[in-house]
Amino acid sequence: MHEHPQISRQRFLSVTVLNAVITLAEIIGGLMAGSLALLSDAVHNLTDTLSIVLGYVASRISTRPENQYQTYGYRRAEILAALLNAIILVIVVIGLLYEAIVRFAHPEPINGPLMLTVAIIGLIANIVSLFLLHAGVNHSLNLKATYLHILGDTLSSVAVIIGALVVTLTQVTWVDPALTILVALLIAKETLPVIKQASLILMQTGPKVDYDQITKDLTALPGVNHIHHLHAWMLDEHTTAISLHINCTNQELSQIEPLYQQIETILKTKYHFNHVTIQAECHRGEAESLIANEIDHFEH
Known part of the structure; x- marks a missing residue:
């Protein structure tokens, strides 16, 4: 030790x-x-x-x-x-x-x-x-x-x-x-x-960061149209994780990977997240808010 x-x-x-x-x-x-x-x-x-x-x-x-x-x-x-x-x-x-x-x-x-x-x-x-x-x-x-x-x-x-x-x-x-x-x-x-x-x-509380600013930073990237279904939580007092869905233009997977790297760099360097998970979508979830209400999804 x-x-x-x-x-x-x-x-x-x-x-x-x-x-x-x-x-x-x-x-x-x-x-x-x-x-x-x-x-x-x-x-x-x-x-x-x-x-x-x-x-x-x-x-x-x-x-x-x-x-x-x-x-x-x-x-x-x-x-x-x-x-x-x-x-x-x-x-x-x-x-x-x-x-x-x-x-x-x-x-x-x-x-x-x-x-x-x-x-x-x-x-x-x-x-x-x-x-x-x-x-x-x-x-x-x-x-x-x-x-x-x-x-x-x-x-x-x-x-x-x-x-x-x-x-x-x-x-x-x-x-x-x-x-x-x-x-x-x-x-x-x-x-x-x-x-x-x-x-x-x-209770899986999220770290104190500006999530609205995260949306602005990521949607400012070329090809990112919308951010939704974001979840952020603390694994312990030093380790944080975030997962989010992005709506982007229809393109090949090889073109998406550089975009993933840009997003991951922003989230790790500016917002200090240790673990980042990103899901790319074309139109699915365009009407959803940044923080999804899982209870409503389960009830329906």
């Missing part, structure tokens, strides 16, 4: 081991110190460990070549993993908010020094994990979702450290659930955009 945009198997393994160790330490420390923030962070770390494993498996699956059943390959395995990881994070956020509200209503004594020690260990491990994952975070939605898990844990560790200092110095225990709520909201803020983007890709 390449370091860019993917990260190595060894780094995934290192991050997984680090998170497993952090989880165990925070569960023990949280129970001994009576800290909700530590226990919440432990649960968060546990989901992170699972998400890292899931993300790694998905990244490996996504590199499989195309075949007769998956003609576009397995790129969306990472999108599915990113969506699942983000949904898990939302569930964790809801759980954290609930437990924090309960702790507000029923405060418990907290061992500040022990809470502080465990939180510092967790922070150091999370910083190391962030460093290991950072190489490909801007090039993979799946890796970004995993990275956000670790970033959320890092913020949690910082919050727990602050809370531990306040509890140790002032014995004000409500800081513990208050910081838990703050971290939960920060995690939610970073997670919702991942859910939105992954959902749009899985």
